[in-house]
Amino acid sequence: MSNKHIIGVFDDDQKLLTAVKNLTQHKANIKDVYGPSTSHELIKAFTRESLLPFLAVLVAIGTIIGAFGFLYYTSVIDYPLRYGGKPLFSFPPMVVILFFLTILVVGGVSVIAFLGRTQLFPGKQPVMIDPRASDDRFYLVMDQNFNPEEIKLWIIEAGALEIVEKEIDTQTGWGF
Amino acid sequence: MEHTYKPSTLIKALSGVLILIGVLAVIYGFTSDPARTWSNMLINNMYFITLAIGALLFYSMQYITDSAWSALFQRVPLAIGAFLPIGAVLMLLLYFGLPDIYEWALPGITETDKLIAHKEPFLNLPFFMTRMVVYFTMWIALFVVLRKIASKEDSSGGMDPFIKSRYYSKVFIFVAAISFSLAAKDWIMTIDSHWYSTLFGFRAAVTSIYYAVAVIILIILYLNKLGYFPQLNTAHRNDLARYLFRFSIVFGYLWFMQFLIIWYANIPELTAYYYPRFLGEWQVLFYAELLINFAIPFIVMMSDVVGRNKIVMPTISIILLIGLWVSLFLQVMPGSTGELQFGFIETGMWLGYAGLFIFAVFTALSGLNLLPKNHPQLEESIHHHI
Numbered sequence: 001m002s003n004k005h006i007i008g009v010f011d012d013d014q015k016l017l018t019a020v021k022n023l024t025q026h027k028a029n030i031k032d033v034y035g036p037s038t039s040h041e042l043i044k045a046f047t048r049e050s051l052l053p054f055l056a057v058l059v060a061i062g063t064i065i066g067a068f069g070f071l072y073y074t075s076v077i078d079y080p081l082r083y084g085g086k087p088l089f090s091f092p093p094m095v096v097i098l099f100f101l102t103i104l105v106v107g108g109v110s111v112i113a114f115l116g117r118t119q120l121f122p123g124k125q126p127v128m129i130d131p132r133a134s135d136d137r138f139y140l141v142m143d144q145n146f147n148p149e150e151i152k153l154w155i156i157e158a159g160a161l162e163i164v165e166k167e168i169d170t171q172t173g174w175g176f
Numbered sequence: 177m178e179h180t181y182k183p184s185t186l187i188k189a190l191s192g193v194l195i196l197i198g199v200l201a202v203i204y205g206f207t208s209d210p211a212r213t214w215s216n217m218l219i220n221n222m223y224f225i226t227l228a229i230g231a232l233l234f235y236s237m238q239y240i241t242d243s244a245w246s247a248l249f250q251r252v253p254l255a256i257g258a259f260l261p262i263g264a265v266l267m268l269l270l271y272f273g274l275p276d277i278y279e280w281a282l283p284g285i286t287e288t289d290k291l292i293a294h295k296e297p298f299l300n301l302p303f304f305m306t307r308m309v310v311y312f313t314m315w316i317a318l319f320v321v322l323r324k325i326a327s328k329e330d331s332s333g334g335m336d337p338f339i340k341s342r343y344y345s346k347v348f349i350f351v352a353a354i355s356f357s358l359a360a361k362d363w364i365m366t367i368d369s370h371w372y373s374t375l376f377g378f379r380a381a382v383t384s385i386y387y388a389v390a391v392i393i394l395i396i397l398y399l400n401k402l403g404y405f406p407q408l409n410t411a412h413r414n415d416l417a418r419y420l421f422r423f424s425i426v427f428g429y430l431w432f433m434q435f436l437i438i439w440y441a442n443i444p445e446l447t448a449y450y451y452p453r454f455l456g457e458w459q460v461l462f463y464a465e466l467l468i469n470f471a472i473p474f475i476v477m478m479s480d481v482v483g484r485n486k487i488v489m490p491t492i493s494i495i496l497l498i499g500l501w502v503s504l505f506l507q508v509m510p511g512s513t514g515e516l517q518f519g520f521i522e523t524g525m526w527l528g529y530a531g532l533f534i535f536a537v538f539t540a541l542s543g544l545n546l547l548p549k550n551h552p553q554l555e556e557s558i559h560h561h562i
Binding site: 040053057084085092093095096 | 436442
């Protein structure tokens with residue numbers, strides 16, 4: 001399969017939205033969408049649910065279990081020291097530690113997961129599909145696993161200004 | 177688009193029947209066990225005053241934060257405040273039952289109890305009643321002002337009522353946050369007159385919004401089912417559900433903060449409050465309070481999609497209304513009567529108060545336009561989306 005991609009250029013986010021709706025209706029796989037501003041309707045039309053919240057919940061549960069085990073090990077098994085007349089294993093003082101550890105670990109893991117998913121890291125060169133993407137143009141990127149002629153037709157129908165075909169190296173990002 | 181609301185005969189009949197049950201419960205209570213009846217009266221007064229103050233705090237919060245999304249149904253929290261005059265009368269009636277509830281109000285207690293004698297300059301009958309009158313005067317006056325501005329907005333429109341509402345919202349939040357936390361300390365915390373907690377009043381004032389939002393949700397969904405608020409969309413419900421979720425965390429945090437410090441420090445005066453609740457016969461309710469008010473809403477409302485469901489949202493709200501009762505029951509009863517009793521007096525009196533509450537709120541709702549048609553943020557609220 002070639003790395004050729006079809007890129008639709010739009011001057012209006014509503015036109016882009018109709019194109020995205022057209023394409024998702026026909027189950028064509030949209031690679032990505034670029035634009036100078038966010039549109040909530042566009043994100044909804046994309047129907048790509050983020051998995052980050054579920055990851056956060058899983059990591060939170062894991063952290064609570066792990067931190068509880070660690071606290072139990074340190075305070076009861078490894079170094080049983082009785083203070084304040086409290087039992088060796090007492091839950092209330094653990095709650096605060098569990099609470100803050102959970103927030104810390106989930107926060108860190110979420111950031112790292114987000115950066116990994118979006119292929120961002122500190123010091124990365126920004127890749128742009130076109131200089132105008134940060135100005136006033138909207139871009140719709142499709143790969144050619146569908147019928148290319150039909151895709152072009154739908155993009156034109158929605159009111160695209162032009163259609164560009166470009167080779168894109170998908171492994172290292174958008175090499176323009 | 178329907179602008180006004182008229183209570184159906186069903187609501188009127190329901191509130192009438194509930195009030196009747198309440199009157200029967202009060203009569204039965206005073207003939208069989210007056211002390212328990214007075215304590216229940218205090219619980220229910222505090223319960224519905226909490227809802228009224230919380231709703232008005234919610235209303236004011238929307239103004240001072242310039243929140244447009246809630247403008248659509250802002251008359252509902254305003255109407256809930258209409259319970260305050262009824263609550264004031266019922267609270268003042270408690271004057272006749274003070275020695276049955278409060279240890280410090282017993283005649284001659286200052287001679288035998290040194291700690292209460294030390295607190296006497298603050299905890300004495302005339303000053304206690306004066307404070308009560310002052311609190312209610314301030315709350316009712318501010319409620320009347322807010323309501324008058326709202327009614328003026330309906331008739332004349334323009335930006336002037338909005339700016340005035342915002343100003344008086346600031347005043348109300350300032351006044352109510354301080355006076356309601358003091359009131360909670362006065363009315364609830366002094367039952368265990370040797371015990372004190374700095375956090376107590378703050379907790380009562382902050383969590384009042386939590387329960388008020390639950391009531392607001394129930395009323396809005398009820399009206400929506402009747403065909404009012406046709407513009408109410410998923411985004412509105414989503415934001416209301418988020419309120420419940422956030423406040424469940426606040427509740428758990430404050431509840432635990434109060435407990436942990438006393439548990440850790442282990443000072444006899446303070447642990448005397450938690451001993452019967454944490455280890456004695458009230459233990460089941462102690463854990464139930466945390467489960468109902470924190471754990472269940474926290475876990476269920478965590479997902480937005482589940483939280484804004486039209487069945488889940490009212491269910492959680494009803495659970496929270498039970499939670500507020502359990503919470504107040506646990507704060508009042510061990511100190512006042514000291515006996516764990518649950519029967520017709522408890523249920524009947526709560527139902528009676530609920531009847532009064534429904535009567536007051538739905539009458540107030542019909543007094544003003546249901547839809548604030550001249551509110552400058554109404555259009556934005558109708559098209560609210562996230």
